[in-house]
Amino acid sequence: MKDILLGVNVDHIATLRQARGTTYPDPAHAASVAEHAGADGITIHLREDRRHIQDRDVYVMKETLQTRMNLELAVTDEMLTIACEVKPEFCCLVPEKREELTTEGGLDVAGQQDKINQAVAQLAAAGVKASLFIDADKSQIDAAVLSQAPFIEIHTGCYADAPTEELQLQELARLKGAIEYAHSVGLKVNAGHGLHYFNVKPIAAIPEIVELNIGHAIVARAAIDGLDKAVRDMKRLMIEARL
Numbered sequence: 001m002k003d004i005l006l007g008v009n010v011d012h013i014a015t016l017r018q019a020r021g022t023t024y025p026d027p028a029h030a031a032s033v034a035e036h037a038g039a040d041g042i043t044i045h046l047r048e049d050r051r052h053i054q055d056r057d058v059y060v061m062k063e064t065l066q067t068r069m070n071l072e073l074a075v076t077d078e079m080l081t082i083a084c085e086v087k088p089e090f091c092c093l094v095p096e097k098r099e100e101l102t103t104e105g106g107l108d109v110a111g112q113q114d115k116i117n118q119a120v121a122q123l124a125a126a127g128v129k130a131s132l133f134i135d136a137d138k139s140q141i142d143a144a145v146l147s148q149a150p151f152i153e154i155h156t157g158c159y160a161d162a163p164t165e166e167l168q169l170q171e172l173a174r175l176k177g178a179i180e181y182a183h184s185v186g187l188k189v190n191a192g193h194g195l196h197y198f199n200v201k202p203i204a205a206i207p208e209i210v211e212l213n214i215g216h217a218i219v220a221r222a223a224i225d226g227l228d229k230a231v232r233d234m235k236r237l238m239i240e241a242r243l
């Protein structure tokens with residue numbers, strides 16, 4: 001059986017922190033817990049609007065991660081400068097829209113080939129392996145090969161969000177075809193977005209996938225699984241205060 005890696009995305013821990021402007025919960029702390037639980041890497045997305053991960057988090061995690069950082073970034077001068085300074089092991093280039101709830105689609109590599117080629121070369125010169133977050137589309141895969149990025153991450157959102165089982169099976173077949181093709185042309189293939197406890201298995205079974213990046217479902221599960229202890233701890237403190 002071939003190994004598959006899990007990259008845990010801790011953006012959603014930072015979302016909770018930013019909602020109140022507190023210092024907790026700390027994504028670096030969450031990353032450490034995830035690593036102790038077996039995460040093979042930590043994914044963070046420094047969005048241009050800084051809605052969750054902050055610059056400071058990136059620099060702190062560069063010092064504290066025991067595994068490796070996969071830093072997701074938009075293809076802008078500001079972000080590429082940060083990536084070249086931080087030098088994460090991987091940098092995943094993603095599309096970004098300010099008003100989106102989450103990353104809605106893959107990066108259009110074919111439509112901005114020169115810009116992506118330059119970004120991949122800039123990262124490579126800094127010793128950072130680039131990954132391109134793309135849809136399961138042959139023309140985007142071919143463009144990724146042209147860019148010389150060693151990795152792609154296939155966006156699994158269309159599969160995860162498919163409204164019926166039939167459409168989900170169609171999406172799964174499309175993902176499998178694209179992943180097989182990408183692997184055959186020499187790319188290392190990761191996948192992720194929208195994966196959760198009830199839809200991950202058919203994706204994890206695709207043998208060419210190196211790593212899955214999963215965040216929202218894991219953080220949501222952690223909140224529910226940890227709630228019992230969290231309530232007990234608070235109640236105990238309150239009772240202790242009256243003793």
Ligand SMILES: CC(=O)[C@@H](O)[C@H](O)COP(=O)(O)O
Pocket residue numbers: 009011044045047072094101102103133192193215
């Ligand atoms: C590119 C990607 O899929 C992740 O960065 C994911 O989007 C993280 O969550 P947000 O979309 O909430 O930033």
Ligand SMILES: NCC(=O)COP(=O)(O)O
Pocket residue numbers: 009043153191192193194195213214215216217
């Ligand atoms: N690149 C996908 C990712 O990092 C995690 O996405 P999600 O599980 O939070 O939807």
